Amino acid sequence: MIYFIGAGPGDPDLITVKGKKLIERADIVIYAGSLVNKAILDCAKSGCEIHNSAEMTLEEVISVMEKGEAEKKMTARVHTGDPSVYGAIREQIDILDSRNICYEIIPGVSSFCAAAAALRKEYTLPGVTQTVILTRMEGRTAVPEKEKIESLAAHNATMVVFLSVNMMDDLVERLKTSYPESTPIAVVYKASWPEQKIIRGTLENIAGLVKAAGVRKTALIVVGDFLGDEYELSKLYDKNFSHEYRRAGE
């Protein structure tokens, strides 16, 4: 059996209870070494075989899984954050499906959630935006034409940009095609790690601030008026608004 496990954003306490219990039981661990906090693996049993997928190809990862299956071993495939966001799990599970190998996916806390927590903000503010766009800039790998930053920026929604902090100048220029220059933006480096850093600014000055801070990777860029202080109160807790669980005035 193979378990794909979301390891969370970095803090070893931010893995799910289920994910941790599975790592404790695993005979084989394959972890994404470029981002997963190695402390997550401290709970693995002694004798557990540990592989760092940062140094492996897809074929090598699959072959470790297949060998484990042949030996009736349990494999934990540990991805950073939640595996559904830039996790490259689809190509693995499709091969497992084609070979009739059973697997299960255990979700994790994505770094975009940890970034909001670090910023102490809510991405979806009433009267501001009700949409969160998760995206990245094209770099060495492409992004579909219809999803270029300029098109997404047109919504003025909350935008969380992964894998792009090394292209701040270009990103900011593209965001400015639709967001006003005064729009607040923040860069969260290594959310939930001890070395976490938050850089706050506006579209006008953020690129310089990020350069000065020397942040070049493992960071999220979050932009939008959710970072500001103007919004409407929610209807959910409004005393004049009834819903399934509460009547107005009660």
Ligand code: SAH
């Ligand atoms: N599946 C992961 C994302 C993997 S892509 C998730 O759900 O978070 C890797 C990118 O995620 C990094 O380049 C960076 O943009 C972001 N990232 C991952 N961990 C991070 C963290 N702790 N703080 C800030 N950004 C992080």
